[in-house]
Amino acid sequence: MQTHIAIEHFSKNFDGVEAVKNISLSVSKGELFGLIGPDGAGKTTTMRSLCTLLPVEQGELSIVGLDVRKEVRRIRSRIGYMPQRFSLYPDLSVEQNLLFFADLFGVPKQEKFQRLQELYHFSKLEPFKKRLAKQLSGGMKQKLALSCTLIHTPEVLILDEPTTGVDPVSRREFWLILKKLRDDGVTILVSTPYMDEALLCDRVAFMHKGQILALDKPDKIGRLFPYALYEISSSAPQKIQNHLQSQPSVQTVHIFGDRVHASFRESLSAEQLATIQRTAPEPIAAMRQIEPGIEDTFLELMKQVE
């Protein structure tokens, strides 16, 4: 499998603060790779460095085999980068924005309009092509931004939190587009703070404080969870959490919506389970052992770093 993005021992400092600490990863051609992690994890720094927007001092970065430090212009014509913030001209129409970027990327005239049609087709933006970019809804803006980064048919897409602040329906739609692009052979590196989106990636790297804490297929990430995990349903999860936190046998307790996830060093016996249910301050509706999810694992990994 051809490697399209390669990061080796990459570190980046800003005025003495280490934003990224010695990370390595590689993304194969046609892979949908997710960078997951909270704000300040170093995701944006990594992506901007890959896009030749930040100088690289330590480590090796390459895209489609080209060195990021040396082949700046060749790389720029082969990648598409979508920054976290909407960065198109609000006072130009959808079509004018698309054509402007097509021109800058040197898309030939005869291909330009065909490409435009393809992009309209998947983004469903055609009815709005005369509308000014600033008048679009959040989801449509993101689709327009994605279309602009796709206008020159890049081989590698780098998308920085493309769905942050977008409604759930548009988010799902957006990910369907990404999957389709991936199936067409486009390599995609996408960052997201949403765990549910991590599950949609082929592989994910979990970043925290400039480090990669885990890197695997999303369904395998859970194996890194070191404890036995139980899900507790109750009408008062907050009270249950407070109670369990004071128990010495409990390793971690987190609230997930109306449920509580609690972990123990080993699987509990029926007797132990009964004791917990009996001593709880509020009635426990159900308590059962579950497979650790990606979020449980990340929360645990983050705790280990701190």
Next chain:
Amino acid sequence: MQQILYLLQKEFRQVFRDRAMLAIMFIAPIMQTIVLGFSMTVDVKNIRLIIFDADQSVLSRELGRSFANNPYFDFLGYAEAPQELRDQLDRWQTQIGIHIDRDFSRNIQRGERASILLMLDGLDGNTAGIAAGYAQGILAEFAQGIGQRASTIRMALSGLPGTANMRSRPTPVTPVTSETRFWYNLNLNSKNYMVPGLIGVLLTVVTLFLTSMGLVREKEIGTLEQLMVTPITSTQLIVGKVLPFLLIGFVELNVMLAAAFVIFDLQLAGSYLLLVGVAQLYFLTTLGLGIFISTLAETQQQALFISWFFMIFIILMSGFFTPIANMPDFWQMVTYLNPARYFISLIREIFLKATPINNLWREIIPLAIFGVVILSASTLKFKKRIS
């Protein structure tokens, strides 16, 4: 080259999309030229005057009439008591009070020195100085008219800043008269002087502000970064961003020239092409400065304030309103560092005097040097910032 055209196209689309901005760019300078051209005048007219005549003689009355009939003065009447002069000055009722001594006519008749006291409101030193000059002239004419060769009239001034109670040289009554003739601006009409200067000032504002704001706007909305990941080079980017403003500056120049011709009835004495060439040379400076400001500012608001900061110095130290020759020596030297100084002086020279280019190199060369240095230094700084 092609990429630059795309940028230009985009830039003009944005400019024409924004009707309000378009209005600001073209209607505002015309309005400013009209309003300021008419109002910013250094002509001194209608100087309010009262006289206290302690002498009450034929001669003193005649002197009073000479002042009253002079078109520059607006004679309000005679004061009853000497302190009334002071009161009226304090209450801003009058700008000049003339006190004619009790011995005025007797001294003249005896061939001795006669004196009058001129009290001026020195708040506006410029006006007061000019008024004192007029008074001196009237006095000289008067002395000549009465034919008292032997006598002199001394005028004491009070109230001029820096010259409190200065005594002027006694006005000798001489048979020789001088007549002043002003070249290039026969009637010393302020408009002829102010309107060309005003064009220079407004061009500075438009090009400097538009450039800095235009670039910072791209930074602010994040499109600058989006442009950087396209294959265009930073040089193409700068040219594409700056060229539209160069063109807009050129159009503005013509709009304001038209306003000067139609509304103020001015005539361009010198070469139009030379004027345009000089303006383009000056734009190198303002555009360069605009680029420089865009590297300092992160938001349009910051860009606006920094541009304003620079502009105040550029304009007030250019000789547009305050003649440079009136500044202290040190500050006169400092104005040599101000490119607008050369431009304002060039635009006036070309407009009023039709000075041929051969006599203008002294201004054109420094203007060109400043333009090239500022533009290339800012471009380098800009490139460094974005890569």
